[in-house]
Amino acid sequence: HMEGDLPAGGDRVGGAFGQPPSLEAWYPQRLRVELLHRNGLDADPLGADFDYAAAFATIDLEALKADIKQFLTTSVDWWPSDYGNYGPQMIRMAWHAAGTYRIADGRGGAGTAMQRFAPISSWWDNGNTDKSRRLLQPLKHKYGNALSWADLMVLTGTCALELMGLPTYGFAGGRLDAWEPDDGTWWGPEVWNPHDVKSYDDMVNRDERWRGKNGEQGYDLQSPLAASHQALIYVNPEGPYQSGDPMGSARDIRVTFTRMAMNDEETVALVAGGHAFGKSHGMVAAAKIGAPPEIAPIEQMGLGWHNPQGTGAGKDTMTNGIEGSWTPNPVRWDNTYLENLFRYEWEQTKSPAGSIQWTPTDPDAPKTPDAHVPGQMNPLMMMTSDVAFKVDPEYRKVCEKFLEDFDAFTLAFSKAWYKLTHRDMGPKHRYLGPEATIEDGLLWQDPLPEPEGAPIDEFDVDALKEAVLKTGVSVSDLVFTAYSSASTYRDSDKRGGANGGRLALAPQKDWAVNRRTVPVIEALRGVKADFERDASGGKRISLADLIVLGGCAAVEQAARDAGVPTTVPFTPGRVDTTQELTDVEMFEWLRPIADGFRNFVADDYRQLAPGVAPEQVFLDRANLMTLTAPEWTVLTGGLRVLGANADGSDTGLLTDRVGVLSTDWFVNLTDTDLLWTRTDDTEMTFRARSQSTGEERFTATRADLVFGSNAQLRSAVDAYAGSDGQRRFVADFVRAWDKVMMLDRFDVKGARRYG
Ligand code: HEM
Numbered sequence: 001h002m003e004g005d006l007p008a009g010g011d012r013v014g015g016a017f018g019q020p021p022s023l024e025a026w027y028p029q030r031l032r033v034e035l036l037h038r039n040g041l042d043a044d045p046l047g048a049d050f051d052y053a054a055a056f057a058t059i060d061l062e063a064l065k066a067d068i069k070q071f072l073t074t075s076v077d078w079w080p081s082d083y084g085n086y087g088p089q090m091i092r093m094a095w096h097a098a099g100t101y102r103i104a105d106g107r108g109g110a111g112t113a114m115q116r117f118a119p120i121s122s123w124w125d126n127g128n129t130d131k132s133r134r135l136l137q138p139l140k141h142k143y144g145n146a147l148s149w150a151d152l153m154v155l156t157g158t159c160a161l162e163l164m165g166l167p168t169y170g171f172a173g174g175r176l177d178a179w180e181p182d183d184g185t186w187w188g189p190e191v192w193n194p195h196d197v198k199s200y201d202d203m204v205n206r207d208e209r210w211r212g213k214n215g216e217q218g219y220d221l222q223s224p225l226a227a228s229h230q231a232l233i234y235v236n237p238e239g240p241y242q243s244g245d246p247m248g249s250a251r252d253i254r255v256t257f258t259r260m261a262m263n264d265e266e267t268v269a270l271v272a273g274g275h276a277f278g279k280s281h282g283m284v285a286a287a288k289i290g291a292p293p294e295i296a297p298i299e300q301m302g303l304g305w306h307n308p309q310g311t312g313a314g315k316d317t318m319t320n321g322i323e324g325s326w327t328p329n330p331v332r333w334d335n336t337y338l339e340n341l342f343r344y345e346w347e348q349t350k351s352p353a354g355s356i357q358w359t360p361t362d363p364d365a366p367k368t369p370d371a372h373v374p375g376q377m378n379p380l381m382m383m384t385s386d387v388a389f390k391v392d393p394e395y396r397k398v399c400e401k402f403l404e405d406f407d408a409f410t411l412a413f414s415k416a417w418y419k420l421t422h423r424d425m426g427p428k429h430r431y432l433g434p435e436a437t438i439e440d441g442l443l444w445q446d447p448l449p450e451p452e453g454a455p456i457d458e459f460d461v462d463a464l465k466e467a468v469l470k471t472g473v474s475v476s477d478l479v480f481t482a483y484s485s486a487s488t489y490r491d492s493d494k495r496g497g498a499n500g501g502r503l504a505l506a507p508q509k510d511w512a513v514n515r516r517t518v519p520v521i522e523a524l525r526g527v528k529a530d531f532e533r534d535a536s537g538g539k540r541i542s543l544a545d546l547i548v549l550g551g552c553a554a555v556e557q558a559a560r561d562a563g564v565p566t567t568v569p570f571t572p573g574r575v576d577t578t579q580e581l582t583d584v585e586m587f588e589w590l591r592p593i594a595d596g597f598r599n600f601v602a603d604d605y606r607q608l609a610p611g612v613a614p615e616q617v618f619l620d621r622a623n624l625m626t627l628t629a630p631e632w633t634v635l636t637g638g639l640r641v642l643g644a645n646a647d648g649s650d651t652g653l654l655t656d657r658v659g660v661l662s663t664d665w666f667v668n669l670t671d672t673d674l675l676w677t678r679t680d681d682t683e684m685t686f687r688a689r690s691q692s693t694g695e696e697r698f699t700a701t702r703a704d705l706v707f708g709s710n711a712q713l714r715s716a717v718d719a720y721a722g723s724d725g726q727r728r729f730v731a732d733f734v735r736a737w738d739k740v741m742m743l744d745r746f747d748v749k750g751a752r753r754y755g
Contacts, residue, residue: 031615031616031619031706031710032184032619033619033629033710033712033713034629034712035183035184035619035623036619036622036623036627036628036629036632037628037629038180038182038183038184039178039179039180039182043179043180044179045179046145050145052145052148052174052176053174053432055145055146056146056147056151056173056174056432056433057432058146059143059146059147059173059433061171061173061433061434061435064143064147064155065155065159065162067139067142068139068155068156068159069159069162069163071086071135071136071138071139072085072086072087072090072156072159072160072163073085073086073163076135078313079131079134079135079313080313080314080372082278082279082317082330082371082372083330083331083369083371084331085163085164085331086132086135086160087160087161087163087164087277087278087331088160088277088278088279088330088331089128089129089131089132089278090132090136090156090157090159090160091157091160091161091274091277091278092129092132092274092278093115093129093132093133093153093156093157094110094153094154094156094157094158094160094421095157095270095274095420096115096125096126096129097109097110097113097114097115097150097153097154097157098110098154098420098421098423098424099234099260099420100114100120100226100227100234101226101260101261101420101423101424101493102224102225102226102227102259102260103226103259103260103261103586103589104223104224104225104226104259104589105224105490105492105620105624106424106490106492106493106494106495106624107182107185107224107492107493108185108226108424108492109423109424109492109493110150110153110154110175110421110424111150111175111176111424111425111493112150112175112176112177112178113148113149113150113153113175113177113178114178114181114182115129115133115153116133116149116177117178117180117181117182118181118293118294119181119187119294121292121293121294121304122292122293122294122295122304123292124292124320125234125320127289127292127305127318127319127320128281128305128317128319130293130302130303130304130305131303131313133149133153134302134303136152136153136156139152139156140152147173148173148175148176148177149177150175150176150177151173151174151175154171154175154421155171155173157421158171158417158421160277161277161333161414161417164277164331164332164333165332165333165334166273166333166410166413166414166417167410167414168414168417168418169414169415169417169418170418170435170436171421171433171435172422172425172428172430172431172432172433172435172436173431173432173433173436174425174430174431174432174433174436175425184623186224186225187225187227188208188209188222188225188227189207189208189209190209190229199241200240200241200243203240203241204241207241208222209221209222209225209228209229210222210228219251221255221256221259225259226255226256226259226260227256228240228252228253228255228256234256234260235249235252235253235256235385236249236252236384236385237280237320237322237355237383237384237385238322238355238356238357238383238384238385239356239384239385240252242355242356243384244348244356244384245384246384246385246387246388246390246391246392247388247391247392249384249385249387249388250388250389250391250392250395252385253267253271253385253388253395254267254392257270260420261419261423261444261586262416262419262420264394264395264398265398265412266412266415266416266419267395268389268395268398268399268402269398269402269409269412269413269415269416270413270416270417270420271385271386271389272337272338272389272399272402272409272413273409273412273413273416273417275326275327275337275386276326276327276330276332276333276334276335276336276337277327277330277331277333278325278330278331279323279324279325279326279330279368279371279381280319280320280321280322280323280324280325280351280357280381280383281317281318281319281320281322281323282318282319282320282321282322282323282324282351282352282353282355282357283309283315283316283317283318283323283352283353284307284308284309284316284318284352284353285353285354286318286321286353286354288307288308288309288318289305289306289307289318290304290305290306290307290308291304291305291306292304292305293305305318305319314372315370315371315372315373318353320355321351321353321354321355322351322353322355322356322357322381322383323351323352323353323355323357323381324351324357324368324378324379324380324381325368325371325378325380325381326340326380326381326382326386327340327368327380328366328367328368328369328380329368330368330371333410335402335403335406335409336366337386338399338402338403338409339403340360340365340366340380341382341386341387341389341390341399342390342399342400342403343365344360344361344362344365344380345360345361345362346358346359346360346361346382346387347359347360347361356384357381357382357383357384358381358382358383358384358386358387359379359380359381359382360379360380365379365380366380367379367380368380415442418442419442419444422445423444423493424492424493424494425493425494426493426494426495426744426746427445427446427448427494427499427744427746427747428445428447429746429747430494430746443581443583443586444583444586446495446500446577446581446582446583446586447577447581448499448500448575448577448581448747449575449576449577449578449581450575451540451542451573451575452540452542452575453532453538453539453540454537454538454539454540455539455540455572455573456535456539456540456541456545456572460531460535460539460541461549461570461572463531464527464531464541464546464549464553465549465552465553465556466553467527467530467531468524468527468546468549468550468553468554469553469554469557471523471524471526471527472523473519473520473523473524473550474643474659475554475557475558475642475643475659476554476642476643476644476648476658476659477516477517477519477520478520478550478551478553478554479551479554479555479558479639479642479643479644480516480517480520480598480643480644480645480646481503481516481517481520481521481524481547481550481551482498482547482548482550482551482552482554482741483551483597483598483639483644483740484503484513484514484516484517484598485498485501485502485503485517485544485547485548486498486548486740486741486743486744487592487595487597487598487625487740488502488508488587488590489624489625489740489743489744490590490624490625491624491625491626491743492624494744494746495590496590496744497743497744497745498544498547498548498574498741498744499544499574499575499744499745499747500544500574500575500576500577500582501542501543501544501547501574501575501576501577502577502582502587503517503521503547504521504543504576505577505578505579505582506579506582506584507584507587507588507591508587508590508591509521511591512602512603512646513591513592513595513598513600513602513646514646515646516646516647516648520550521543521547524543524546524547524550525543527546528541528543528546541572542574542575542576543576544574544575544576545572545573545574548570548574548741549570549572551737551741552568552569552570552737552741553568554642555568555642555661555733555734555737556568557659558641558642558659558660558661559661559730559734561657561659561660561661562660562661562662562726562730563726564661564726564727564730566730566731566734568734568737568738569734569738570741571741571742571745571748573745573747573748574745592617592621593605593608593609593617594609594614594617594618594703595618595621595646596614596615596617596618596621596636596701596702596703596706597618597621597635597636597639597644597703598639598644598645598646599640599644599645599646599647599649599651599652599701599703599704600645600646600647601614601684601701601703605684606682606684613702614684614701614702614703615702615703615706615710618703618706625740625743626739626743627736627739627740629712629713629716630716630719630732631732631735631736631739632713632716633707633713633716633717633720634716634720634729634732634733634736635733635736635737635740636703636704636707637663637665637666637669637707637717637720637729637733638661638665638729638733638736638737640652640653640654640655640665640704641653641654641655641657641658641659641660641661641662641663641664641665642658642659642661643658643659650699651685651699651700651701651704652665652698652699652700652701652703652704653665653698654668654669654698654700654704655668661729661730661733662726663720663721663725663726663729665704666717666718666720666721666725666729667721668688668697668698669704669705669707669708669717669721670708670714670717670718670721673690673691673692674688674689674690674691674697674698675688675689675690675691676688676700676705676708677689679699683702684701684702685699685700685701686699686700686701686702686704686705687699687700688700720732
């Protein structure tokens with residue numbers, strides 16, 4: 001037969017690997033365990049041996065900054081700069097990179113240059129940030145892998161501010177790029193799209209991000225969201241659902257920026273500071289603009305939002321839809337944004353693209369030069385979200401303070417910018433470069449003091465292990481306490497973890513989930529006091545270290561009792577921080593509503609998270625701890641047999657020898673003789689009966705049964721449930737345990753690359 005003519009048909013190809021429909025299309029509720037293996041080494045062309053800190057150290061930061069400033073004032077033809085200065089658009093790019101950060105789960109932020117990837121790359125409000133990044137490409141290539149995209153983007157924004165006159169608060173490198181899109185972060189439902197706004201009421205009724213926008217009780221944005229609209233950064237500049245309502249806008253701004261971990265003063269400083277620069281672009285109707293980068297035609301080579309008008313750039317630029325500049329000199333740091341906002345009355349008008357904006361009513365108000373047409377002067381512009389600061393009484397107070405005191409405004413803006421762009425970097429140990437050592441002592445950095453006294457040696461470690469076990473505190477309690485102390489770590493913003501000993505400080509010491517640790521910590525304080533009294537040479541052991549050491553000693557005991565004696569690695573050097581250095585409000589966000597590792601579900605879980613199964617929260621936690629599916633499995637099974645439930649119960653332990661590091665949990669979870677049934681219709685707890693004997697055997701939660709019901713997790717359970725599983729289990733558990741204890745130890749590992 002002819003070429004292309006296969007024997008049984010089949011010559012017409014209908015799809016290829018990875019094309020939809022995907023598993024999610026068929027089973028939207030399925031647990032996406034495979035997401036745990038995203039953004040690992042397999043996706044990284046630089047490989048495991050690449051040391052970013054070492055590479056970055058080869059850069060002369062001063063020379064790099066000079067290069068960036070040179071670039072900012074050198075316009076190129078394919079995307080000419082406004083006012084001959086790329087500064088403003090680069091500030092916006094860096095701000096949009098950082099502004100995705102949200103305190104509830106620590107995700108988002110500038111730290112991995114996620115703006116390069118969908119969905120963020122293609123959000124409407126990231127319009128033309130693709131051009132900003134493409135303009136930076138020559139600099140990226142000049143410095144190569146020694147300069148990550150994430151660092152380059154933040155540094156360029158910071159250099160732009162400096163170039164235009166803002167004294168900045170410094171810059172630290174150390175951001176490691178991601179190499180593939182993040183398909184797991186929950187960005188929430190979205191009804192907004194620029195062509196889709198019918199009426200305010202219609203939008204309110206369709207918008208599932210919010211509760212209570214239509215006036216019902218409890219006006220609130222669903223957690224962990226921060227952005228009031230998904231595809232906007234991160235409030236609608238035209239007011240909620242393009243209503244042009246400044247008060248409504250102020251409400252959205254406050255929720256959005258608070259969830260970005262910014263208070264009112266920081267919020268005003270950031271927006272009033274940012275909008276001292278540059279302009280908005282709205283020369284063409286949104287409907288004429290082409291597809292965003294992720295789905296743009298292939299020959300556009302990754303650039304999106306094709307603009308058919310004129311050159312599609314320069315004076316024809318269309319980004320958001322609003323047109324104009326806020327200040328008479330958009331490339332200089334000054335206080336004219338606030339001055340003009342308050343000095344003039346502003347009335348609603350429309351941009352050429354048809355967007356709602358505001359113009360001074362006074363014809364004698366200052367004008368601003370056109371960004372491209374020499375000699376042409378344009379009226380000043382404010383957005384509904386700018387007028388918001390004038391009408392909201394609390395924001396207004398901050399504005400009045402900044403109006404009176406430009407230096408205070410300047411300092412507030414540069415500090416807030418530093419926080420915005422470094423917020424998700426974690427401990428200062430991760431900061432790189434000559435400006436990283438600035439003695440800033442900022443509370444949002446979760447400061448850790450320097451270690452005190454002489455360090456302990458391996459003989460001390462052995463003696464301390466013995467002393468801890470002699471206190472009579474059980475293996476279960478020691479394991480539970482160590483695990484609890486490490487368990488707050490989240491790789492999203494590198495906060496939490498055992499270092500600092502914050503388990504013994506507010507708010508963590510008061511969390512219900514940690515109640516069981518209180519007497520254990522008391523006992524450990526006794527061990528610490530005894531050791532430091534008797535030790536030679538002024539040796540000190542921090543409580544943070546001792547909590548972890550106690551857990552390690554307990555795991556060793558449990559392994560011995562299982563007949564597999566094992567040494568559990570312990571790396572001293574943790575320090576105890578203080579209550580004064582702990583931002584209670586910001587740590588409160590780390591409180592879990594459920595923690596499957598400790599078989600904990602908050603009493604009001606069903607009210608708090610009506611649509612989210614606890615095992616989804618469990619997966620979220622495993623992801624924040626950078627665990628793989630096998631690590632997640634082995635850690636859970638190990639913690640169960642060690643008896644590490646928050647309430648001290650035996651729910652889900654699935655063993656008759658609690659405290660022994662046996663494979664009982666894996667064996668019993670896969671025992672086909674056991675029939676599991678719900679204990680009630682909340683579907684939160686279950687009981688197992690032996691079908692052969694009729695005996696009631698165990699109770700368990702969803703955080704247990706998910707390892708038997710989910711096919712991928714069950715396969716990992718099989719690896720330990722078999723006859724050859726015991727040794728592998730102890731070894732793997734100890735490795736996973738050590739990984740968790742070390743998650744936040746950037747002090748010893750430098751910029752840790754992978755979990
Ligand atoms: C531009 C909205 C906060 C810095 C813009 C534009 C919009 C906007 C719609 C025009 C984009 C275009 O068409 O080119 C908002 C809203 C904010 C906010 C609603 C929060 C309520 C900030 C913050 C910063 C910032 C916190 C920086 C610290 C800038 C800069 C530009 C800009 C520099 C000018 C970009 C250029 O000249 O190309 N903003 N923004 N904005 N924004 Fe914001």
